[in-house]
Amino acid sequence: MSTLEIVTFLVYLVASVTFVFALKFLASPRTARTGNLLGAAGMTLVVVWTLITTDGMLQHWWILLAAGGIGAVIGVLGARRVPMTAMPQMVAIFNGAGGGAAAVVAMSEFLLAVNGRPSSDLLPVVPMIATLAGAVIGSVSLTGSIIAFGKLQGNIPARPVTIPGQNLVATVVLGGLLVMAVLLAVVTNSVALFLAYVIVALVAGVLIVMPIGGADMPVVISLLNSYTGIAVGATGFVIGNYALLIAGTLVGASGAILTQLMCRAMNRSLMNVLFGAFGTGGGVTAAGPAGEQTVRETSAEDAAVLMAYGKKVIIVPGYGMAVAQAQGPVRELMDLLIAKGVDVEFAIHPVAGRMPGHMNVLLAEANVPYDRLKEMDEINSEFAEADVALVIGANDVTNPSARTDEGSPIYGMPILNVDQAQNVVVLKRSMASGFAGIANPLYSEPQTAMLFGDAKASVQALVAGVKEA
Amino acid sequence: MTESLDPRTLLDALFVLVLAAFVGYEVVSKVPTMLHTPLMSGANAVHGVIVVGAMLVAATADDPLRIILALLGVFLGTVNVVGGFVVTDRMLEMFRKRPGDR
Numbered sequence: 001m002s003t004l005e006i007v008t009f010l011v012y013l014v015a016s017v018t019f020v021f022a023l024k025f026l027a028s029p030r031t032a033r034t035g036n037l038l039g040a041a042g043m044t045l046v047v048v049w050t051l052i053t054t055d056g057m058l059q060h061w062w063i064l065l066a067a068g069g070i071g072a073v074i075g076v077l078g079a080r081r082v083p084m085t086a087m088p089q090m091v092a093i094f095n096g097a098g099g100g101a102a103a104v105v106a107m108s109e110f111l112l113a114v115n116g117r118p119s120s121d122l123l124p125v126v127p128m129i130a131t132l133a134g135a136v137i138g139s140v141s142l143t144g145s146i147i148a149f150g151k152l153q154g155n156i157p158a159r160p161v162t163i164p165g166q167n168l169v170a171t172v173v174l175g176g177l178l179v180m181a182v183l184l185a186v187v188t189n190s191v192a193l194f195l196a197y198v199i200v201a202l203v204a205g206v207l208i209v210m211p212i213g214g215a216d217m218p219v220v221i222s223l224l225n226s227y228t229g230i231a232v233g234a235t236g237f238v239i240g241n242y243a244l245l246i247a248g249t250l251v252g253a254s255g256a257i258l259t260q261l262m263c264r265a266m267n268r269s270l271m272n273v274l275f276g277a278f279g280t281g282g283g284v285t286a287a288g289p290a291g292e293q294t295v296r297e298t299s300a301e302d303a304a305v306l307m308a309y310g311k312k313v314i315i316v317p318g319y320g321m322a323v324a325q326a327q328g329p330v331r332e333l334m335d336l337l338i339a340k341g342v343d344v345e346f347a348i349h350p351v352a353g354r355m356p357g358h359m360n361v362l363l364a365e366a367n368v369p370y371d372r373l374k375e376m377d378e379i380n381s382e383f384a385e386a387d388v389a390l391v392i393g394a395n396d397v398t399n400p401s402a403r404t405d406e407g408s409p410i411y412g413m414p415i416l417n418v419d420q421a422q423n424v425v426v427l428k429r430s431m432a433s434g435f436a437g438i439a440n441p442l443y444s445e446p447q448t449a450m451l452f453g454d455a456k457a458s459v460q461a462l463v464a465g466v467k468e469a
Numbered sequence: 470m471t472e473s474l475d476p477r478t479l480l481d482a483l484f485v486l487v488l489a490a491f492v493g494y495e496v497v498s499k500v501p502t503m504l505h506t507p508l509m510s511g512a513n514a515v516h517g518v519i520v521v522g523a524m525l526v527a528a529t530a531d532d533p534l535r536i537i538l539a540l541l542g543v544f545l546g547t548v549n550v551v552g553g554f555v556v557t558d559r560m561l562e563m564f565r566k567r568p569g570d571r
Contacts, residue, residue: 019515020492026511026557027500033561036511040554043518047550050521056528060539063527067540068520071547078548079555090556091510098516098549104542105522108535126479222509229512232519233489237482239522245482246489247518253493255512258505265502348503356505361560375502 004053011049012243018042019247023254046243071097084362085322088355089152092145092221095228099141102231102248103198106134109238110194119189128189130237132181135194136201138231141224143205148221151214158214160276166211173204208274213409215396216273218355219262223270226255265350266413276409295431298449300458303390303425304465308336310387310423312343314379316416317359318352320393320428324455327366330392333459334368336466346372347379347389347416349397380417389421390462393428393455399440409438424448427458510557517550 018038025035051057051064075094082090110131113123122128150156163169180197184190212220229251236244263270307313315334321327334344346368352359360373374382383389391398398418401408418424419442426448442448451458500508523542530539 015518016489019518020496022511022515023493023496023508026508027497027504029501029504032504032507032511033558036507036514036554036557036561039511039515040558043514043550043554046518046521047524050524054525054528057524060527060530063530063536063539064524064543067527067543068547071544072551075548075550075552076555079552079559082556087506087510087556087560090552091506091513094517094549094552094556095513097545097552098513098519101519101523101542101545101549104538104545105519105526108526108530108538108542111535111538112529218506222505225509225513225516228519229493229516232516232522233486235519235522237486239525240478240482241522241525242482242485243518244522245485247515249486249489250493250496251512251516253490254497255493255509257494257497258500258509258512261500262505265505350502357503358506360503361506 008049008053009242011045012241012246015042015046015243016246016250018045019250023250083325084365085319085325085353086153087358087361088218088221089149092148092152092217092224095221095225096142096145096149099138099145099224099228099231101138102228102235103135103138103142103201105235106131106138106231106238107194107198109235110135110189111191114189114191117189119191121189122186123189125185127238128185129181130234132184132197134231134234134238135198136177136181136204137227137234139198139201140205140208141227141231143202144209144224144227145205145221147206147209148217148224151209152217156210160213161210163210170207173200173207176200177204212274212276215351215410216268216276218351219259219266219268219270219273222255222259222262223274226252226259229253229255262351262356265356268413295443295450296446296448298425298451300451300461301465301468303388303449303451304462305469306423306425307342307388307390307462308340308466308469310342312345312382312386313337313388313390314345314347314383314386314418314421316347316349316352316389316391316394316398316418317363318349318392318394318397319358320395320455322353322358322362323393324457326392326456326459327362327368329456329459329463330363331366331368333463333466334372336463340466340469344372345374345379345382347376347383347418348373349376349394349416352394352397376414376416383417383420386421388423388425389418391418391424391426391428392459395428395440396438398442399438400442401438401440418442419445419447422447426450427455428452429454507557507560510553510560514550514553514557517546517553520546520550522546 022035022039025031233248402410402413523546527539530536
């Protein structure tokens with residue numbers, strides 16, 4: 001082993017330690033930002049070291065400059081420009097890119113290894129299995145992430161989309177992948193078969209994510225994130241690179257746990273999330289058209305008076321607040337109510353918005369103090385004492401049919417007990433159903449009043465109303 | 470792939486792989502809900518290390534097909550790693566602000 005190889009190993013070791021600490025620090029609010037910076041520092045170290053010490057790297061500078069330059073610009077612009085509401089889809093796209101890169105590296109290693117060999121002269125089976133794993137998982141992650149992006153962005157219907165013969169097609173595709181993998185590992189190293197294998201894997205990614213509803217996309221993205229980690233780890237195994245092997249495996253394992261945690265927050269099993277729409281033929285359908293409900297409409301002034309003279313108001317933010325960027329006016333409303341002696345708290349459902357933690361981020365941005373944000377378990381018993389529950393663009397997480405209606409697609413999901421408050425004021429754009437595509441009986445309850453309109457405009461009207469009151 | 474043919478090398482790699490999986494499992498087993506998204510995003514950035522693999526492909530890319538794959542791999546890997554860290558930092562920036570220090 002040359003000195004250069006030894007130092008390279010040590011550089012990888014240092015970087016791997018920074019990755020472990022990055023993940024560890026990211027799991028605690030106080031250290032999270034440091035953790036991310038530490039991970040970025042370790043990453044910079046590995047990339048720069050590889051750049052300056054690898055034979056042939058500088059001769060191919062134009063590849064690095066062109067592809068790396070464009071990639072970096074897109075990465076920074078995407079990450080900086082994206083509105084806070086679109087963060088989840090951004091993570092999905094970045095993850096898909098990583099999966100695609102892993103598949104490309106695996107494919108390239110395969111092509112290099114078989115170059116000039118007759119396809120009957122088989123490559124050793126263990127590295128070949130790792131190559132196949134990197135290629136298939138990376139490809140699934142790439143197309144799966146693109147579909148997840150499309151569903152969150154609204155380019156693809158968010159509802160579960162199933163095709164006729166869904167189960168049969170899925171079985172054929174997955175079985176086909178398995179057969180091709182076995183053939184490639186022990187029968188022939190045919191390049192054409194390998195390419196077909198990658199193409200079928202790309203199709204499989206689409207088939208896996210299409211039947212999953214938009215509301216479950218955070219879990220799917222987390223799972224695909226874990227997949228990309230595994231693909232990167234497998235690729236690192238193939239090329240004997242410990243930085244890739246360790247970082248990829250770390251993310252594969254931690255991503256799997258995180259996916260579990262997210263499922264638990266929704267009281268769902270991963271199997272239920274992934275295969276909920278399978279076997280039903282047409283997928284999960286709406287429990288009833290929302291437009292038929294009879295609801296009571298209120299004015300901003302009335303709702304403002306109700307809150308200003310109450311003792312306790314619980315604000316329930318949801319995706320509607322995020323879309324309308326209403327967090328600033330919400331904070332103003334909170335300040336005014338507190339000044340009038342009203343106790344104001346925020347009820348944060350674990351999956352409010354479209355990602356866990358979405359609401360916390362937005363409210364923190366508007367400088368709402370942390371201690372006013374209560375998690376679901378903490379606040380659910382307090383709704384009964386609240387004079388007003390103000391629901392701002394949250395729908396499915398307040399839907400009582402999750403408790404009562406066994407036929408509902410969200411049955412069993414823990415919800416915020418908004419319906420127990422004395423008065424419920426719901427800020428909503430229209431009577432359209434929520435992300436899960438089901439009607440919400442909360443809106444026709446006698447204590448519920450609807451205030452229709454854009455969340456930001458409505459909250460501003462409430463602010464004006466409270467000032468008057 | 471040629472470097473990893475030796476059984477001893479493969480076994481070493483297998484050891485590292487299994488132990489890394491356990492570390493990954495342990496490190497995130499207790500996380501508050503509000504950090505689920507930033508943690509996922511940070512982990513997403515960490516697997517951006519695949520860009521190093523793509524760079525190694527680029528270093529030996531001499532026929533047109535491998536050049537195309539190298540371009541694609543480096544591009545996708547860079548998007549993953551750069552975008553991943555920047556977007557995570559942006560999410561966490563929101564948490565840092567305290568009331569009163571606007």
